[in-house]
Amino acid sequence: MNLLKFLILSLLILFGIFSLTAQSVDEILNRGQIRGNFQIEGQIYQEDSVIGAEEVPERYRTNAFLNVIYTNGGFSAGIRYESYLNQLLGYPEGYGNNSGIMYRYVSFTKDKLGVTVGSFYEQFGSGLTLRTYEERGLGYDNALEGIRVKYEPIKGINLTGLTGKQRLFFDFAPGIVRAFDADINLNELFPSLEENKTRVQIGGSFVSKYQTDDNSSFILPENVANYGGRININRGKVNFMAEYAKKINDPSGDNGFIYHEGEAIFLQGSFSQKGLGIIVSAKRNDNMSFRSDRNEGIQNALINYLPALTKQHTYNLLATLYPYAVQLNGELAFQADLIYKVKKGSTLGGKYGMDFQLNASFASGLDTTNLNDETTDRIGYTAKFLTPGEKYFTDVNGTLSKKINKQWKGKLTYAYLEYNQNVIEGKSGQADVFANVGVIETTYKINKKHSIRTEIQALFTNQDKGDWRTLLIEYSIAPHWFFAVQDQYNVGSDKAFQEGTNIFKSVSKIKFNSAYNYYNVSAGYNDGGNRISLTYGRQRAGIFCVGGVCRVVPASSGLYLSITSSF
Amino acid sequence: MVSYLDCMKYKNPNYFTMKITKSIFTATLICLVSISVAQSSKTIPSIDVKKMDGTTFNTGDIKNGGKPIILNFWATWCSPCKRELNNIAEVYDDWVDETGVKLVAISIDDTRNMAKVAPYVNGKGWEYDVYIDPNGDLKRALGVNNVPHTFLVDGEGKIVWQHNSYSEGDEDELLELVEKLSKGESIE
Numbered sequence: 001m002n003l004l005k006f007l008i009l010s011l012l013i014l015f016g017i018f019s020l021t022a023q024s025v026d027e028i029l030n031r032g033q034i035r036g037n038f039q040i041e042g043q044i045y046q047e048d049s050v051i052g053a054e055e056v057p058e059r060y061r062t063n064a065f066l067n068v069i070y071t072n073g074g075f076s077a078g079i080r081y082e083s084y085l086n087q088l089l090g091y092p093e094g095y096g097n098n099s100g101i102m103y104r105y106v107s108f109t110k111d112k113l114g115v116t117v118g119s120f121y122e123q124f125g126s127g128l129t130l131r132t133y134e135e136r137g138l139g140y141d142n143a144l145e146g147i148r149v150k151y152e153p154i155k156g157i158n159l160t161g162l163t164g165k166q167r168l169f170f171d172f173a174p175g176i177v178r179a180f181d182a183d184i185n186l187n188e189l190f191p192s193l194e195e196n197k198t199r200v201q202i203g204g205s206f207v208s209k210y211q212t213d214d215n216s217s218f219i220l221p222e223n224v225a226n227y228g229g230r231i232n233i234n235r236g237k238v239n240f241m242a243e244y245a246k247k248i249n250d251p252s253g254d255n256g257f258i259y260h261e262g263e264a265i266f267l268q269g270s271f272s273q274k275g276l277g278i279i280v281s282a283k284r285n286d287n288m289s290f291r292s293d294r295n296e297g298i299q300n301a302l303i304n305y306l307p308a309l310t311k312q313h314t315y316n317l318l319a320t321l322y323p324y325a326v327q328l329n330g331e332l333a334f335q336a337d338l339i340y341k342v343k344k345g346s347t348l349g350g351k352y353g354m355d356f357q358l359n360a361s362f363a364s365g366l367d368t369t370n371l372n373d374e375t376t377d378r379i380g381y382t383a384k385f386l387t388p389g390e391k392y393f394t395d396v397n398g399t400l401s402k403k404i405n406k407q408w409k410g411k412l413t414y415a416y417l418e419y420n421q422n423v424i425e426g427k428s429g430q431a432d433v434f435a436n437v438g439v440i441e442t443t444y445k446i447n448k449k450h451s452i453r454t455e456i457q458a459l460f461t462n463q464d465k466g467d468w469r470t471l472l473i474e475y476s477i478a479p480h481w482f483f484a485v486q487d488q489y490n491v492g493s494d495k496a497f498q499e500g501t502n503i504f505k506s507v508s509k510i511k512f513n514s515a516y517n518y519y520n521v522s523a524g525y526n527d528g529g530n531r532i533s534l535t536y537g538r539q540r541a542g543i544f545c546v547g548g549v550c551r552v553v554p555a556s557s558g559l560y561l562s563i564t565s566s567f
Numbered sequence: 568m569v570s571y572l573d574c575m576k577y578k579n580p581n582y583f584t585m586k587i588t589k590s591i592f593t594a595t596l597i598c599l600v601s602i603s604v605a606q607s608s609k610t611i612p613s614i615d616v617k618k619m620d621g622t623t624f625n626t627g628d629i630k631n632g633g634k635p636i637i638l639n640f641w642a643t644w645c646s647p648c649k650r651e652l653n654n655i656a657e658v659y660d661d662w663v664d665e666t667g668v669k670l671v672a673i674s675i676d677d678t679r680n681m682a683k684v685a686p687y688v689n690g691k692g693w694e695y696d697v698y699i700d701p702n703g704d705l706k707r708a709l710g711v712n713n714v715p716h717t718f719l720v721d722g723e724g725k726i727v728w729q730h731n732s733y734s735e736g737d738e739d740e741l742l743e744l745v746e747k748l749s750k751g752e753s754i755e
Contacts, residue, residue, distance in 0.1 A: 033609050033610070036710045121702055121704070123678075133702055199620050199621070199622060239620065239685065268682045272688075272690060275689075277689055305677075305678060307678040307679035312644035314646045337686065341691060443650075449736045450736075476734035478734045478735060478739065478740065479734065482734055526732050528730065529731060531732060564712040566710040566712060567710060
């Protein structure tokens with residue numbers, strides 16, 4: 001609140017000065033640009049005992065934020081006001097019952113120097129040593145607040161230095177982060193390479209966190225370094241990327257306070273030309289959780305970022321039931337992708353051609369040997385380099401998409417999944433899930449403005465909750481309106497219910513069993529930068545993923561309103 | 568365009584005779600907000616993004632020789648985005664011939680998926696200028712909430728229209744607006 005008062009006071013003083021020199025303000029205003037965006041999400045909750053949605057005492061909850069950014073030439077300043085009264089179910093509870101400004105910055109660039117004071121998001125390479133970012137839909141925000149300086153001493157060399165503390169909801173994590181990164185474009189640096197078809201970029205970073213030793217049982221390192229190097233080589237159709245990071249011993253809640261060192265390797269190669277794309281990736285990370293509070297867990301106060309090497313699905317059975325989440329303590333992962341376009345006019349391609357995509361990904365733990373040194377060195381374990389340990393996840397999937405004529409388009413998807421519930425969801429004693437998933441998507445364009453899109457999805461498995469079906473029908477009127485009806489139906493639980501309870505067996509066979517139906521209806525209106533949507537129905541308890549981050553959401557039922565605006 | 572001075576006179580006729588008082592502050596605040604928000608001269612901000620070959624590119628350098636530009640935010644995991652860009656890809660040659668428009672597609676894929684961008688774009692045979700915004704810097708600077716989000720930039724580099732989400736047929740409205748811009752007509 002003090003900050004808010006300070007801001008208002010500063011604004012008053014500024015306006016005082018401005019009103020004296022109206023003409024110059026006029027100039028400043030007309031060159032300056034104000035931009036931003038706003039979002040409000042509110043939900044009226046209903047108790048729904050059949051799906052296990054508990055009563056919400058407030059009955060209505062809201063999340064909202066407003067970003068305002070002012071830019072004028074090389075000068076920029078911005079704030080974000082956020083409000084969680086109370087935070088929507090499923091959002092991190094740390095936000096609860098709070099509103100305020102936790103994102104605020106001023107920055108300028110003068111020739112080759114760029115300075116930011118306040119909050120900022122930064123990423124070095126692919127993020128193995130440092131990445132701060134936001135995913136507002138999931139309530140994820142680990143912005144640093146402090147000072148960042150960027151400098152380009154000569155063309156081709158970009159240096160970044162920063163120091164700050166990480167946001168943790170409406171507070172800061174206790175650790176101090178200091179970091180330096182150098183990024184060098186060899187083709188720009190050496191004039192003789194300027195026209196060379198091979199483009200090479202190299203980089204190196206050093207990140208250190210300081211946190212006082214707050215543990216009475218162990219002597220902990222107060223300064224922990226995580227450093228690494230990277231290279232990207234591109235020649236026409238071919239691209240190769242490699243990145244390596246090493247972290248010194250960092251006993252933490254994640255690793256059970258052992259003194260093991262951390263290491264991560266990430267390799268990616270791709271080839272692409274018109275009509276064909278191939279990507280192969282591999283990643284190994286060992287004990288690489290790196291937080292500005294060693295006692296934190298889940299997504300809180302993470303300084304670095306370890307990407308999941310699995311496909312990010314969008315169909316709800318694939319995206320919400322069994323998605324993979326990166327295992328920070330140790331993981332070996334591989335992924336391959338193939339994209340192929342069958343030419344127009346060929347037998348298979350027909351008039352419009354046909355698209356074909358194949359993706360396969362595997363993730364497992366590391367093959368480790370326990371050292372049983374809890375009372376001596378506490379190194380914990382040794383890990384083999386390339387031998388996979390316990391299986392975590394497999395996803396092999398393919399998609400065929402085809403435009404049939406001017407009205408009809410179709411898309412077929414098949415996926416085979418293997419999912420280790422115990423590791424990914426932290427359960428114990430559960431069987432691995434083996435599932436087959438099929439999706440048929442069609443789009444029918446009635447005329448220039450009206451169209452209907454449908455998705456029929458089916459998931460088959462003998463484990464966990466058994467089979468699922470989803471039906472989605474979406475009607476849109478371009479460019480403003482959409483209406484959708486969706487039902488996600490747990491056939492497996494229904495069957496178990498019928499088989500398990502003989503008395504109700506005959507009744508439930510003919511009765512629509514609402515306990516296993518997660519239905520919702522929604523409508524939305526778009527105009528310019530504004531979008532308003534309204535949804536009524538049930539949300540299944542499970543994992544909800546947007547933009548690559550997943551969180552566990554509880555079952556809920558009710559009316560949901562969302563308004564977004566960009567200006 | 569309304570100037571600050573004009574605005575102050577309009578909101579407060581006694582402006583020139585008044586001392587610095589609370590009402591000037593109020594008027595200033597109203598004028599500041601109303602002018603800034605109503606301002607039509609927003610341009611594409613200068614932000615460093617990545618080219619598909621991994622090198623850096625500044626979005627202040629996006630130009631199309633006085634012809635309109637479509638700036639579209641998308642991601643490889645966003646199916647409506649891909650539907651939109653694939654639908655436009657089928658007619659893009661005609662659009663370019665007719666109007667001289669250029670489509671710049673900004674992928675917001677992060678480290679997890681950014682290696683898939685170039686193979687996807689080439690695999691689909693898109694002829695757009697494609698850049699990657701892996702940490703959301705340009706997305707934030709332009710106030711984009713969700714993808715797909717489309718901005719239309721006129722021949723003078725001003726952002727004159729925007730739209731969030733995609734439904735089949737949205738591209739027809741977009742083409743109409745691009746046609747008007749390329750003829751030098753106003754679309755406001």
